[in-house]
Amino acid sequence: MGHELFSNNASNNHPPQIHSLHTSPQEVQPPSRPQPWPIIGNLNLMGALPHRSLHELSKKYGPLMSVRFGSYPAVVGSSVELAKYFLKTHDVLFTNRPKFAAGKYTTYNYSDITWSQYGPYWRQARKMCLVELFSAKRLESYEYIRVEEICNLLQDLYSSSGKVIMLKDLLSTVSLNVISRMVLGKKYLDKSSEGAIVSPEEFKWMLDELFLLNGVLNIGDSIPWLNFLDLQGYIKRMKKLGKMFDRFLEHVLDEHNERRTSEGENFVAKDMVDVLLQLADDPTLEVKLKREGVKAFTQDLIAGGTESSAVTAEWAISELLKRPEIFKKATEELDRVIGRERWVEEKDINQLPYINAIVKETMRLHPVAPMLTPRQSREDAVFNGYDIPVGTRVLVNVWTIGRDPTIWDKPDEFRPERFLGKSIDVKGQDFELLPFGSGRRMCPGYSLGLKVIQVSVANLLHGFNWRLPDGMKEADLSLEEIFGLSTPKKEPLQCVVKPKLPAHLYGA
Structure with a gap:
C-alpha cells in the first residue's frame, strides 16, 4: 500500500499531526506504527485483553496509530479529538463494518443492527429502533415491567440476607426478565413456564458466549486464507451458538405469529417482536424485512439490553466495596432525597447527582465495550493531510480515553466526585x-440500558448494606476483566448483603 501513517506528536493535548507519504512501505518505516511481521502483521502484539495491548502501544506511538492485522490495515484512535473525528465529524465515512465471522455465523449473515453494512437496510433498521422500539413513549409504557422485576431482585436479595451471593447471576436474571417481557412479551426463561425451550442457565451461557465470540480476535478475520482451518476453534463455536439461538428464536416467532393469526383483526402489538413482525408485513418498507432480519433484531435487543446493565452494575458494586466512604455518601444522598419508606423510581434519578456520578465513573473505568465495535472506511478519507484509504478498519479505544491524564485527574482512581457539577453525559x-458509542452507529437502545443501570444501582445501595464474604479483604477483590464485545469481571463478585429499610418494603 502506498500510504503509511505516522504522528509527529504523541501528546493528547493536541490533535496529532499526520502526514501522507507516497512512498512504498519498504522505503519508509513510519515511527507511528509498530513494525509488522510478515503475514500476521501486528497480531503478535495483541494479548488476551486487546484494549489494554493497544493502550500500551498508544503510549509509545501516540493517540493515532497505524497497525496491521494480518492482511488488513487499521487505525486506532485513542483521544477525544480522534473519537470526534471518526464518530462525528466524518461519521458517515466510517459507518461500515468489517465482515467478521461473528456477524456471519451468529447474526444471520450480517442481518442485525450491529454488523449489517451501512446502506438502506441498516438505515431502515436504525429508524425502526429510534421511532418504533426505543421511542420515549414505548419505553415509558414498559416502566411497570422494570419496576416489577427490580422489586423481584430486591426480594431475592432480602431472602439471601447474610448468605454469600453471586451478584452477577441475580443482576443477569433481572435484566434478562426485563428484556424478555419487553421484547418477547413474557419470561420465556422462567423455570415455571410451560414448554420452556431453553433453561435460564443455558440462555445466560448463550448470551455470555455471544458477547465473547463477537469481540474475539479471530485469526481468519485478519488472514482470510487461514479461515478454513479455524485455528482457534471460534468458527465451530459460532456455528453451534447460531443454531442454539435460531432454535429459540424460531419458537418465539412461531408463538407470536400464532397469536396474530388467532386474534385476526383484534390483534394489538404487545411487545417488540409483535412490532417487528408488523413492520415485516409493511409493503411501504424500502427494504423488505425478512424472517431472518426479525430474528437478528430480536437477538440484538435481548443481548444488548441484558449484558450492559448487569455488567455495569456488578462493576459499580465491586468498586464501591473497595471504598466504603463512597457507600456512605451515596446512602446520605438516598436518605435525604428518597427517605427510608420507599424505593427509588426512574423519575427520582435526576435528583440523585451522586448516584449518577457513581454510574458515570463506573462507565469511565469499566466501559461495557472498551473498544467500540470496529468500523471500516467507506471511502478514502483525509485527516490533517493524511489519506486513510477506503477499507481501512477503524478502532476507537474508549478504555484509553477514560484513562487520559490530560482529561481526568488521577485517572486510575474511582472518584465519582469528578462528575459532580459537570455536564458530561453518556449520550454520545x-x-x-x-x-x-456515538454517531450513527451508537447503541440505539442506550436510553433503556441507562434507565435499568441507574435504578438498579440506586436501589441496591438504598436497600442494603454490602460487605465481602468472611475472611476476604478489600485487597483480595480482583478487578480483572474478560475481553469480548463486553468486558465483565473475570472473577464474578461474591458478597453478602444486609437489608437496611423497613421489612415491608421487601414484601416480607
Whole structure:
C-alpha cells in the first residue's frame, strides 16, 4: 500500500499531526506504527485483553496509530479529538463494518443492527429502533415491567440476607426478565413456564458466549486464507451458538405469529417482536424485512439490553466495596432525597447527582465495550493531510480515553466526585465518555440500558448494606476483566448483603 501513517506528536493535548507519504512501505518505516511481521502483521502484539495491548502501544506511538492485522490495515484512535473525528465529524465515512465471522455465523449473515453494512437496510433498521422500539413513549409504557422485576431482585436479595451471593447471576436474571417481557412479551426463561425451550442457565451461557465470540480476535478475520482451518476453534463455536439461538428464536416467532393469526383483526402489538413482525408485513418498507432480519433484531435487543446493565452494575458494586466512604455518601444522598419508606423510581434519578456520578465513573473505568465495535472506511478519507484509504478498519479505544491524564485527574482512581457539577453525559455528545458509542452507529437502545443501570444501582445501595464474604479483604477483590464485545469481571463478585429499610418494603 502506498500510504503509511505516522504522528509527529504523541501528546493528547493536541490533535496529532499526520502526514501522507507516497512512498512504498519498504522505503519508509513510519515511527507511528509498530513494525509488522510478515503475514500476521501486528497480531503478535495483541494479548488476551486487546484494549489494554493497544493502550500500551498508544503510549509509545501516540493517540493515532497505524497497525496491521494480518492482511488488513487499521487505525486506532485513542483521544477525544480522534473519537470526534471518526464518530462525528466524518461519521458517515466510517459507518461500515468489517465482515467478521461473528456477524456471519451468529447474526444471520450480517442481518442485525450491529454488523449489517451501512446502506438502506441498516438505515431502515436504525429508524425502526429510534421511532418504533426505543421511542420515549414505548419505553415509558414498559416502566411497570422494570419496576416489577427490580422489586423481584430486591426480594431475592432480602431472602439471601447474610448468605454469600453471586451478584452477577441475580443482576443477569433481572435484566434478562426485563428484556424478555419487553421484547418477547413474557419470561420465556422462567423455570415455571410451560414448554420452556431453553433453561435460564443455558440462555445466560448463550448470551455470555455471544458477547465473547463477537469481540474475539479471530485469526481468519485478519488472514482470510487461514479461515478454513479455524485455528482457534471460534468458527465451530459460532456455528453451534447460531443454531442454539435460531432454535429459540424460531419458537418465539412461531408463538407470536400464532397469536396474530388467532386474534385476526383484534390483534394489538404487545411487545417488540409483535412490532417487528408488523413492520415485516409493511409493503411501504424500502427494504423488505425478512424472517431472518426479525430474528437478528430480536437477538440484538435481548443481548444488548441484558449484558450492559448487569455488567455495569456488578462493576459499580465491586468498586464501591473497595471504598466504603463512597457507600456512605451515596446512602446520605438516598436518605435525604428518597427517605427510608420507599424505593427509588426512574423519575427520582435526576435528583440523585451522586448516584449518577457513581454510574458515570463506573462507565469511565469499566466501559461495557472498551473498544467500540470496529468500523471500516467507506471511502478514502483525509485527516490533517493524511489519506486513510477506503477499507481501512477503524478502532476507537474508549478504555484509553477514560484513562487520559490530560482529561481526568488521577485517572486510575474511582472518584465519582469528578462528575459532580459537570455536564458530561453518556449520550454520545461528550467524547470523553462514550460507553454507548456515538454517531450513527451508537447503541440505539442506550436510553433503556441507562434507565435499568441507574435504578438498579440506586436501589441496591438504598436497600442494603454490602460487605465481602468472611475472611476476604478489600485487597483480595480482583478487578480483572474478560475481553469480548463486553468486558465483565473475570472473577464474578461474591458478597453478602444486609437489608437496611423497613421489612415491608421487601414484601416480607
